[in-house]
Amino acid sequence: MLGFIEKIGDYTLFRLHQTGRMGLFFSNCLASIVTPPFQIFAVTRQIYFIGARSVTVVLVTGLFTGMVLGLQGYHTLTRFHSEELLGSVVALSLIRELGPVLTALMVIGRAGSAICAEIGIMRNSEQIDALKCMAIDPYKYIMAPKIVAMLISVPLLTALFDVIGIFGGYLVGVILLGVSEGAYIQGMYASVAWDDVWMGLVKSVIFGLLMVGISAAKGYYIHLERNGAFGAEGVSRVTTDAVVASSVAVLVWDYLISAVLI
Amino acid sequence: MSEPQAKIAIEMINVEKSFCGQKVLDGIQLSIVEGKTTIITGASGQGKSVILKHMLGLIHPDKGVVRVLDQDINSIGKKGRRSLREHFGVLFQNVALFDSMTVYENVALPLRERGKLTEAVIRANVEEKLLLMDLHDINHKYPTQLSGGMKKRVGLARALVLNPSIVFFDEPTTGLDVHRSNEIYRLFYRTQQELGYTAIIVSHDVPRIFKLSDYVALLADGKIQGCIPPNEFQRSKNPKIRAFVETTMGSIYLSEQEEQSFHAPN
Numbered sequence: 001m002l003g004f005i006e007k008i009g010d011y012t013l014f015r016l017h018q019t020g021r022m023g024l025f026f027s028n029c030l031a032s033i034v035t036p037p038f039q040i041f042a043v044t045r046q047i048y049f050i051g052a053r054s055v056t057v058v059l060v061t062g063l064f065t066g067m068v069l070g071l072q073g074y075h076t077l078t079r080f081h082s083e084e085l086l087g088s089v090v091a092l093s094l095i096r097e098l099g100p101v102l103t104a105l106m107v108i109g110r111a112g113s114a115i116c117a118e119i120g121i122m123r124n125s126e127q128i129d130a131l132k133c134m135a136i137d138p139y140k141y142i143m144a145p146k147i148v149a150m151l152i153s154v155p156l157l158t159a160l161f162d163v164i165g166i167f168g169g170y171l172v173g174v175i176l177l178g179v180s181e182g183a184y185i186q187g188m189y190a191s192v193a194w195d196d197v198w199m200g201l202v203k204s205v206i207f208g209l210l211m212v213g214i215s216a217a218k219g220y221y222i223h224l225e226r227n228g229a230f231g232a233e234g235v236s237r238v239t240t241d242a243v244v245a246s247s248v249a250v251l252v253w254d255y256l257i258s259a260v261l262i
Numbered sequence: 263m264s265e266p267q268a269k270i271a272i273e274m275i276n277v278e279k280s281f282c283g284q285k286v287l288d289g290i291q292l293s294i295v296e297g298k299t300t301i302i303t304g305a306s307g308q309g310k311s312v313i314l315k316h317m318l319g320l321i322h323p324d325k326g327v328v329r330v331l332d333q334d335i336n337s338i339g340k341k342g343r344r345s346l347r348e349h350f351g352v353l354f355q356n357v358a359l360f361d362s363m364t365v366y367e368n369v370a371l372p373l374r375e376r377g378k379l380t381e382a383v384i385r386a387n388v389e390e391k392l393l394l395m396d397l398h399d400i401n402h403k404y405p406t407q408l409s410g411g412m413k414k415r416v417g418l419a420r421a422l423v424l425n426p427s428i429v430f431f432d433e434p435t436t437g438l439d440v441h442r443s444n445e446i447y448r449l450f451y452r453t454q455q456e457l458g459y460t461a462i463i464v465s466h467d468v469p470r471i472f473k474l475s476d477y478v479a480l481l482a483d484g485k486i487q488g489c490i491p492p493n494e495f496q497r498s499k500n501p502k503i504r505a506f507v508e509t510t511m512g513s514i515y516l517s518e519q520e521e522q523s524f525h526a527p528n
């Protein structure tokens with residue numbers, strides 16, 4: 001019985017430590033992005049890695065998401081003889097919810113996992129210690145360019161996802177199923193307000209912060225993970241953890257932001 | 263220490279450190295004399311690298327004080343530690359070169375991050391240090407294209423590029439054969455004589471490394487068993503040092519044999 005209570009206490013303390021560490025990590029990261037000198041070249045390189053190289057996957061996902069929305073929306077709306085609302089349904093679903101969430105999930109899979117693995121390997125091979133010993137702030141040198149790049153890239157990728165998704169809905173609804181082109185576009189114009197776009201933008205910025213923060217922190221603190229998460233196996237384990245934790249965080253925060261902004 | 267007048271560069275006072283309930287350092291008392299070479303040795307897993315990381319401020323002690331260049335490294339804050347580390351050079355056990363950077367970029371990194379130097383000054387500094395390490399025409403190579411010995415030399419060039427006053431070596435010859443190890447020791451000796459830095463070497467490559475050292479400190483059972491000149495170390499009556507010296511006598515024989523095998527004709 002005492003052993004059981006001890007285990008609960010130990011686990012609780014570990015989680016509290018972890019939460020504190022994450023808090024410190026986030027505050028150090030945020031401080032590093034507003035402190036000069038600013039690393040324009042490093043940020044550009046990260047924008048290319050996180051943003052430009054994610055364009056294809058975002059385009060493909062966005063197109064098919066829009067097409068599915070068009071197909072399902074059309075068959076549901078037909079039951080109520082409201083096919084002319086298809087444009088509104090597709091655009092609002094994408095701009096408010098699916099665009100930010102699915103873009104974030106794609107970026108987590110492509111860039112979040114890579115960020116975690118990269119920083120984990122740097123920790124394992126003493127490169128982070130080497131930076132500190134060279135009087136270089138690892139937050140400034142490694143984290144800041146990734147955070148800034150994520151904050152720039154994710155909203156742009158989300159906008160791309162929304163546009164190509166709306167086009168996918170148009171392809172299926174208007175071209176394949178015969179919904180009036182005017183009704184599709186006019187419905188969209190009439191129903192989408194600036195608040196909807198704002199909600200999508202806020203979500204994508206917060207998701208970007210969550211993704212880079214969780215992924216980077218998991219890699220940075222790999223040596224403090226339980227069960228001796230070190231070496232190649234440790235990197236693979238924390239990378240998986242980072243992807244799962246970031247994805248769950250995105251979905252939880254999606255609900256919270258929607259509840260606040262709706 | 264045997265030189266009462268000598269200036270102390272680093273001092274560890276009653277330092278204790280535990281990991282997962284296991285005490286690794288148990289009241290470490292150690293003084294490193296400025297401008298001299300001190301070897302920290304001991305059996306594997308005793309915590310030699312942990313001592314080094316305390317001196318670098320990478321690990322904080324549970325108890326005790328670590329004073330580096332007259333400053334308590336754990337109470338000067340992040341900024342203070344960063345400016346103190348501008349006096350450090352470190353050669354890590356696995357070198358810790360950045361794989362995505364060329365040799366030139368790796369060595370130039372500490373200079374670039376100072377942000378005050380022109381590219382011409384950086385280039386001159388980097389090339390000077392690479393030449394000092396007998397490294398020619400490898401500026402554009404990546405670490406993965408280099409042998410283990412060359413990586414160590416690039417690591418040493420990077421450690422020395424800021425002309426540090428203290429240089430730390432964590433197992434500098436791990437993974438190298440006798441020839442490559444001797445090459446690293448030769449470079450270390452030459453640069454130490456030329457630049458006059460304080461050297462702290464964590465190694466269990468004894469007694470070979472005794473030749474390079476001014477002081478030898480043995481870490482055993484979480485304590486420093488003596489930090490004395492190598493000739494005194496080999497004659498010490500301290501039972502822990504005695505036992506260690508007797509154990510390493512075998513390695514003299516082995517290393518001579520190894521050297522002979524390297525010189526043997528094919």
